[in-house]
Amino acid sequence: MDRLMRHFPAFGLWLFAAPIWAEVPAFELVLKDHLFYPAKVEVPSGQKVRLIIHNQDDTPEEFDSFDLNREKVVFPQRKATIYIGPLKPGTYEFFGEFNPHTARGEVIAVEVKDAD
Amino acid sequence: MWRFAFAMLLMAASLSIRADGTVVDKVYHPIVLPNEHRVEWRFMSRQTEEKNILAQRIGYGQSLSETVTVEFYLLGERDRDDNFGIEAYELESRWMITEQGRYWADWGMVFELEKRHGLDAWEASAGLLMEKEFGRNSLTLNWFSIYEWGNDIQDEWEGEFRMQYRFRWKPQVQPSLELFVGEDFVGIGPALMGIQRFEAQKQLKWELGFISELSGVTKDHTLRFVLEYEF
Numbered sequence: 001m002d003r004l005m006r007h008f009p010a011f012g013l014w015l016f017a018a019p020i021w022a023e024v025p026a027f028e029l030v031l032k033d034h035l036f037y038p039a040k041v042e043v044p045s046g047q048k049v050r051l052i053i054h055n056q057d058d059t060p061e062e063f064d065s066f067d068l069n070r071e072k073v074v075f076p077q078r079k080a081t082i083y084i085g086p087l088k089p090g091t092y093e094f095f096g097e098f099n100p101h102t103a104r105g106e107v108i109a110v111e112v113k114d115a116d
Numbered sequence: 117m118w119r120f121a122f123a124m125l126l127m128a129a130s131l132s133i134r135a136d137g138t139v140v141d142k143v144y145h146p147i148v149l150p151n152e153h154r155v156e157w158r159f160m161s162r163q164t165e166e167k168n169i170l171a172q173r174i175g176y177g178q179s180l181s182e183t184v185t186v187e188f189y190l191l192g193e194r195d196r197d198d199n200f201g202i203e204a205y206e207l208e209s210r211w212m213i214t215e216q217g218r219y220w221a222d223w224g225m226v227f228e229l230e231k232r233h234g235l236d237a238w239e240a241s242a243g244l245l246m247e248k249e250f251g252r253n254s255l256t257l258n259w260f261s262i263y264e265w266g267n268d269i270q271d272e273w274e275g276e277f278r279m280q281y282r283f284r285w286k287p288q289v290q291p292s293l294e295l296f297v298g299e300d301f302v303g304i305g306p307a308l309m310g311i312q313r314f315e316a317q318k319q320l321k322w323e324l325g326f327i328s329e330l331s332g333v334t335k336d337h338t339l340r341f342v343l344e345y346e347f
Contacts, residue, residue, distance in 0.1 A: 048217070060151070062317060066287050069249060070216060073150050073182070083217035088251065098316050 026050040034099035045109040065094035139298030140338040143280040146224025146245040148212040159341040170194040183212040206230040221248040237269035303327040
């Protein structure tokens with residue numbers, strides 16, 4: 001019991017931090033002239049994925065999505081990584097807060113059929 | 117889920133819950149965004165059998181980096197003669213420790229330093245913030261450790277716990293259930309929060325909650341309200 005209590009802090013940290021050891025699949029997007037390319041991104045449902053956004057504009061943009069529950073500032077000429085999911089199959093809208101009429105897109109989570 | 121519930125129990129058990137004053141307040145989220153400025157107004161009215169406690173605060177804050185934000189508050193309270201005046205000053209800083217969505221839960225910290233107006237009474241607190249998503253639901257937990265000192269106050273350690281379980285229905289309407297635990301106080305009740313976006317980073321956030329003391333022996337209800345404009 002003493003031994004268990006000695007290691008209790010590390011055990012507690014493990015319980016909460018639980019990092020994702022496996023590599024998280026990445027999907028790249030480019031922001032240019034206040035437009036997202038591609039504007040529709042297909043990702044597998046049921047697993048965590050990364051959206052990597054390269055901002056090629058000279059102004060900052062804020063990636064915003066209520067559907068995905070994410071907000072992230074992407075500085076000019078830099079890239080930003082946004083972790084999303086695991087998502088249920090469906091369509092999730094996102095937009096750029098600074099240019100909401102042009103910078104718009106969708107993440108489409110699709111069920112991946114087992115190859116077997 | 118079982119691992120989460122077990123961890124919650126361990127963390128709650130390790131807290132020495134001992135706090136006085138008003139326990140019902142804002143539930144902090146661990147997310148920080150750069151380039152943000154905000155003004156905030158908080159209103160709290162606590163009604164017991166004997167009296168009504170009215171407290172308000174206004175604050176200004178801004179991000180210092182991609183992960184750190186700082187805010188300054190003026191706190192006002194109605195005194196025993198029914199006069200409303202400045203009661204304290206507070207400096208607050210929030211730190212986003214983990215990237216949103218990267219780990220099993222999102223983590224942050226909040227640090228506060230408060231001084232009572234005209235008195236040698238200080239309060240420093242550190243809070244651990246956690247948020248976990250379950251689809252369209254979010255569970256937010258705050259654990260606070262507080263130390264009070266000064267010639268006009270008894271030196272003591274206190275602890276507080278806050279919880280919010282929120283359903284992200286639509287941006288403007290996000291119903292939630294809130295729980296607050298402090299010394300001689302366990303309160304629970306419904307709340308509503310929402311956000312209205314305007315152009316660029318401009319947005320208005322609001323929170324409204326009605327918290328009732330759980331023992332129910334005597335009347336003890338708190339109405340809390342937050343209005344926050346970000347720009």
